[in-house]
Amino acid sequence: MPAGPPVTALRRLWQPCRFSKSLAAIVAAILLVGCSQDEAIVVETVPKDEAARTDALKPKPPSDRMLAAIVPHGGTAFFFKLTGSIDEVAELRPEFLNLLKSVTFENGQPQWVLPSGWTQSAGTGMRIATITVPGDSANELSVTSLTAPDGDLAAYRLENVNRWRKQMGLSPIDADRLETAEDPRGEIFTFKLANGTDVTLVDFAGHFEGGMMAPFAGQAGSG
Numbered sequence: 001m002p003a004g005p006p007v008t009a010l011r012r013l014w015q016p017c018r019f020s021k022s023l024a025a026i027v028a029a030i031l032l033v034g035c036s037q038d039e040a041i042v043v044e045t046v047p048k049d050e051a052a053r054t055d056a057l058k059p060k061p062p063s064d065r066m067l068a069a070i071v072p073h074g075g076t077a078f079f080f081k082l083t084g085s086i087d088e089v090a091e092l093r094p095e096f097l098n099l100l101k102s103v104t105f106e107n108g109q110p111q112w113v114l115p116s117g118w119t120q121s122a123g124t125g126m127r128i129a130t131i132t133v134p135g136d137s138a139n140e141l142s143v144t145s146l147t148a149p150d151g152d153l154a155a156y157r158l159e160n161v162n163r164w165r166k167q168m169g170l171s172p173i174d175a176d177r178l179e180t181a182e183d184p185r186g187e188i189f190t191f192k193l194a195n196g197t198d199v200t201l202v203d204f205a206g207h208f209e210g211g212m213m214a215p216f217a218g219q220a221g222s223g
Contacts, residue, residue: 064208065089067096068164070157070200071103077148078110082141083208092133103193154179157200168206
């Protein structure tokens with residue numbers, strides 16, 4: 001029986017195999033660690049146009065403010081409106097209210113007391129007067145008149161209040177909120193003049209979109 005290879009030779013042949021297996025195990029471990037690290041690092045890039053759209057959807061703080069009132073008398077409704085920046089209108093609010101509360105009627109036409117420094121000029125068409133407020137901004141208070149509907153004025157007031165809200169970029173409200181004794185947002189008020197006339201006053205903050213939308217005229221016989 002021929003003699004086999006010496007034991008020492010077999011050990012030498014086996015050592016490269018063990019080294020190759022060890023090397024393969026090390027390489028596999030490195031690859032696994034590398035994959036885990038790659039999976040842990042996630043980088044997301046938001047396109048510039050998408051970021052711009054996201055910013056555009058964010059609500060912007062109000063920049064403008066509107067004070068407006070509906071004063072019905074007989075078959076006519078008179079509208080007083082003042083708009084401007086939030087800070088400007090905030091300063092003018094007390095004088096606007098004083099002017100509004102001073103309104104009386106003579107031969108069916110409203111009369112009022114101008115605050116100190118305010119000037120008035122005659123209007124044309126629906127506008128019966130333009131009241132100029134002193135200052136660099138030259139804010140104007142417009143006074144217009146239109147025929148009011150017979151009977152209940154609730155729907156008429158709601159239409160005009162929502163018209164003003166649209167001008168300020170605000171969503172419309174429903175009749176329940178308009179008729180609430182105390183508006184939860186502090187934007188709508190009602191009070192009586194000395195002669196008992198009910199006045200609807202609104203104080204809206206938003207973004208004035210301009211527009212020459214005229215007050216809604218009442219329809220004869222409408223409720």
